[in-house]
Amino acid sequence: MTELELRDLRKTFRSRGRPPVDAVRGIDLALRSGELLGLLGPSGCGKSTTLRMIAGLESVSGGDILVGGTSVIDRPAQARNIGVAFENYALYPPLTVAENLAFGLKARRGNARGDVQRKVAEIADRVDLTGILDARPAGLSSGQKQRVSLARALVREPDVLLLDEPLSHLDAAQRDTTRRELKRIQRDLGHTTILVTHDQEEALSLADRIAVMKDGVIQQIGTPYEIYDSPANLFVADFVGEPAINLLPGTVTDDGRARLSDSVHLALPVPVTQGREVVVGVRPEDLSLTGEDGLPARVVAHEPLLEAGVATLALDGVERPLVVLTGPEVRLAHDEQVRVAADTRLTHVFDAETGELLR
Numbered sequence: 328m329t330e331l332e333l334r335d336l337r338k339t340f341r342s343r344g345r346p347p348v349d350a351v352r353g354i355d356l357a358l359r360s361g362e363l364l365g366l367l368g369p370s371g372c373g374k375s376t377t378l379r380m381i382a383g384l385e386s387v388s389g390g391d392i393l394v395g396g397t398s399v400i401d402r403p404a405q406a407r408n409i410g411v412a413f414e415n416y417a418l419y420p421p422l423t424v425a426e427n428l429a430f431g432l433k434a435r436r437g438n439a440r441g442d443v444q445r446k447v448a449e450i451a452d453r454v455d456l457t458g459i460l461d462a463r464p465a466g467l468s469s470g471q472k473q474r475v476s477l478a479r480a481l482v483r484e485p486d487v488l489l490l491d492e493p494l495s496h497l498d499a500a501q502r503d504t505t506r507r508e509l510k511r512i513q514r515d516l517g518h519t520t521i522l523v524t525h526d527q528e529e530a531l532s533l534a535d536r537i538a539v540m541k542d543g544v545i546q547q548i549g550t551p552y553e554i555y556d557s558p559a560n561l562f563v564a565d566f567v568g569e570p571a572i573n574l575l576p577g578t579v580t581d582d583g584r585a586r587l588s589d590s591v592h593l594a595l596p597v598p599v600t601q602g603r604e605v606v607v608g609v610r611p612e613d614l615s616l617t618g619e620d621g622l623p624a625r626v627v628a629h630e631p632l633l634e635a636g637v638a639t640l641a642l643d644g645v646e647r648p649l650v651v652l653t654g655p656e657v658r659l660a661h662d663e664q665v666r667v668a669a670d671t672r673l674t675h676v677f678d679a680e681t682g683e684l685l686r
């Protein structure tokens with residue numbers, strides 16, 4: 328069942344004396360019941376504005392928002408039954424954790440005192456807050472505040488859950504634990520969820536599907552594997568992946584290869600017209616240092632890491648360095664000559680002008 332649907336959703340901010348800002352330019356999305364969708368994109372691409380429109384905290388310039396098949400666009404925020412956990416937690420400092428959780432429930436009519444207490448206790452147990460129900464926000468760690476914020480969004484049993492950069496204020500260790508907990512809680516409770524993030528790792532590890540956004544437009548929607556393995560355009564290819572994909576500009580030769588320099592010609596995964604300007608994309612892990620075949624390259628740098636190494640190579644006459652993931656056992660010397668090969672099945676070729684993937 329489609330639980331949340333956005334149809335051609337738009338937002339233009341207009342303020343006197345300033346040019347209008349088209350923050351969201353016609354978004355279409357459909358989330359299945361229980362699905363977790365990651366809305367991923369750089370700062371300023373319109374993620375928060377989209378989230379705020381769904382929550383009813385921002386007016387809509389065009390399009391529609393449907394929850395469970397019904398348009399909610401004319402309903403105020405409190406009548407939408409959408410839970411939001413904000414990046415900055417938005418907890419009430421004078422209230423205890425229990426009071427913070429109860430606050431949203433009490434504001435609703437028809438909730439008896441006993442019901443409120445039962446629901447607070449239930450959600451506190453789920454989100455592991457039982458020991459800190461009497462504490463006040465100031466005394467909590469960032470991870471605990473994040474959980475209270477999540478619990479407050481969940482306690483109202485929302486139809487849709489919106490998470491705004493939920494892990495961004497946590498340190499690396501807390502982030503890993505909280506990420507796993509978040510996934511478990513979302514799975515257990517089965518909420519249809521949009522998670523807004525600029526952090527690709529967060530999106531790749533948590534989301535069932537990811538929508539990659541740029542300049543108010545969704546560039547691609549797909550599972551984490553689809554986004555990673557088959558990026559629809561240069562932006563998605565470049566934005567997702569760490570270390571970033573190698574993007575090498577070239578011109579297609581008469582024998583169907585991309586000419587990166589006089590001496591470096593790369594085979595392409597699909598037939599492309601001669602003379603076309605392209606950008607070949609190869610992920611660092613899809614390149615290998617080989618004994619014989621492969622392109623001659625010079626080692627510029629090699630960073631040995633725990634699980635793998637990152638080698639930076641120079642290809643003859645090619646301006647951009649090539650980044651290659653090596654095995655942890657590999658030892659390379661500065662200026663050493665090596666050969667590097669790309670698996671053609673795993674390379675991508677994009678039109679240099681439009682940035683679109685050529686299939």
Ligand code: ADP
Nearest residue numbers: 340348350368369370371372373374375376377
């Ligand atoms: P993100 O969440 O992806 O960082 P936002 O949704 O916050 O992006 O912002 C999208 C665009 O809309 C940006 O260019 C931002 O400057 C602009 N914007 C956001 N809120 C307002 C506002 N209240 N008035 C004018 N412009 C805004």
